[in-house]
Amino acid sequence: MNKTAQRLSKRWPPFLHKVVEAPYESADVILRMLRYNPEKAMAKYPRLREIKDASEISRVFARYGPHGIFTVSDKELPRVMAAVGDNYGVLMTVEDHAWIMDNLLEQLRSPASFLDVGCGVCPYTAFLVREGYLRGQVVGVDQMPEILGRAREVFERAQASHPLVLGTALRLPFADASFEHVFCNDALHWIKGWRRALNEMCRVLAPGGRLFVCYSVKFTRTLITERGIIEELAKHGIKPAFVSFDAVGSQTPRTIVTGCKE
Numbered sequence: 001m002n003k004t005a006q007r008l009s010k011r012w013p014p015f016l017h018k019v020v021e022a023p024y025e026s027a028d029v030i031l032r033m034l035r036y037n038p039e040k041a042m043a044k045y046p047r048l049r050e051i052k053d054a055s056e057i058s059r060v061f062a063r064y065g066p067h068g069i070f071t072v073s074d075k076e077l078p079r080v081m082a083a084v085g086d087n088y089g090v091l092m093t094v095e096d097h098a099w100i101m102d103n104l105l106e107q108l109r110s111p112a113s114f115l116d117v118g119c120g121v122c123p124y125t126a127f128l129v130r131e132g133y134l135r136g137q138v139v140g141v142d143q144m145p146e147i148l149g150r151a152r153e154v155f156e157r158a159q160a161s162h163p164l165v166l167g168t169a170l171r172l173p174f175a176d177a178s179f180e181h182v183f184c185n186d187a188l189h190w191i192k193g194w195r196r197a198l199n200e201m202c203r204v205l206a207p208g209g210r211l212f213v214c215y216s217v218k219f220t221r222t223l224i225t226e227r228g229i230i231e232e233l234a235k236h237g238i239k240p241a242f243v244s245f246d247a248v249g250s251q252t253p254r255t256i257v258t259g260c261k262e
Helices: 003-020 027-036 038-044 046-050 056-064 077-084 094-107 123-130 145-157 194-204 226-234
Strands: 113-117 137-142 164-166 179-185 205-216 241-245 254-260
Touching (some): 094 254, 145 164
16 A cells, blocks of 8 residues: 555545535445345445435346446436435545545646546545645535535535536536646546546646546446547647556556646
């Protein structure tokens, strides 16, 4: 375990406990419990009881499996994601979080403005705000109102308050060159029009600003290629760098792409 993982192993799980109100365990443990003994899971993780009805999340994972939700139709996706809530996205291993955080902290330059695209419940952004890494304007955007409601609760528990905007990555509701740092974690692989979404992120990124996108390379609803990313970013004067992670215990293999806009 590297230094960041060691540090986060002490700070990140308590943070998750605070914002999610669930003990820190791997998603696999929780998913197995939900599938085979949902009542025990609901008793151990009270937050899960808020997800529509006590059996909804159990039915979702029994039907789709922990990664099968990537195969659901566009029509079904909002209902499924609302049922899953934040419990799927934030309960990863410390090593997963540490790897993402390591790379993100390398890119942060105390930006005056920070956009979280497909923010979900904002666990990373809220953590960065609480720890003092982000002190300027911070904005989150997501297309699901239910998720934004949970994100507001997460910011409240992190003792922070920042704008959360209802919108789609395919048409970001911001002017050109609005942000010094654009962050998108675990969202691009959900978007079938990922090229357009990537162009939108570049559009709202200011000259000299930094782009950080982390996406799944195995469990995905669309085919994302490094060549395709290079082609799209080149349109905006961004030369990307790629780094991948597939450690034992990781929930999903991931790739991070970073770049600075000329």
